[in-house]
Amino acid sequence: MNGTNMNDGNLKNGNLKNGRKIPGRGVLAWTAMLVGLFVVSLTAGLVPAFAGEAPAAVKEMLKKLETQMANENPGFKGFNAVQGQEFFKTRRMNKKENEMISCASCHTEDPRKSGMSKANKPIKPLAPAANPEALTDRRNMEKWFYRNCTQVLERECTAQEKGDFLAFLLSVGV
Numbered sequence: 001m002n003g004t005n006m007n008d009g010n011l012k013n014g015n016l017k018n019g020r021k022i023p024g025r026g027v028l029a030w031t032a033m034l035v036g037l038f039v040v041s042l043t044a045g046l047v048p049a050f051a052g053e054a055p056a057a058v059k060e061m062l063k064k065l066e067t068q069m070a071n072e073n074p075g076f077k078g079f080n081a082v083q084g085q086e087f088f089k090t091r092r093m094n095k096k097e098n099e100m101i102s103c104a105s106c107h108t109e110d111p112r113k114s115g116m117s118k119a120n121k122p123i124k125p126l127a128p129a130a131n132p133e134a135l136t137d138r139r140n141m142e143k144w145f146y147r148n149c150t151q152v153l154e155r156e157c158t159a160q161e162k163g164d165f166l167a168f169l170l171s172v173g174v
């Protein structure tokens with residue numbers, strides 16, 4: 001008697017649970033997706049920098065670098081954000097200063113974070129996702145590429161390095 005009841009109970013519970021669980025998961029997934037979409041559009045509406053559009057200045061610069069690359073190398077297939085991240089993080093020996101240095105030494109390894117100059121001056125994040133002023137001024141970009149590349153690499157950055165690096169900055173969001 002008891003055994004039968006228990007089995008019945010278990011079966012009933014199991015059926016009920018299964019019956020509820022399958023549609024329940026679907027509804028949950030849809031709700032999560034809708035909430036996600038809502039948050040994304042809300043953010044986009046409130047903060048124009050998050051609207052998903054890269055600043056015009058960096059798009060123009062990337063286009064020029066792409067043209068330059070394609071002219072030099074007909075097999076060029078576009079810039080690579082992963083390579084750009086590697087470039088950003090790689091520490092090299094600066095012989096003149098006798099120290100190991102990388103782009104991340106000043107900018108931190110996360111381009112969405114604020115960095116710190118050698119003189120302890122704060123540096124705003126390089127990624128447009130975190131700083132609406134980032135990559136919006138072509139002359140500023142050229143100036144700092146020149147200064148920072150000669151400091152870190154003891155030479156200017158190549159078109160490939162600049163393009164990969166900018167692709168990386170945009171890959172963390174715009």
Ligand code: HEC
Pocket residue numbers: 088101102103104105106107116117118122123124126133134135136137140141144145148149151152153165
């Ligand atoms: C010694 C510290 C230091 C190092 C190392 C460094 N930077 Fe910078 N970088 C700065 C400072 C300071 C600024 C100017 C920030 C500002 O104007 O708020 C800057 C600005 C920039 C900008 C301009 C961003 C914009 O929005 O226009 C780019 C691009 C840049 N750096 C790239 C690099 C790259 C690539 C490397 C590595 C090759 C590098 N930096 C290494 C200190 C550094």
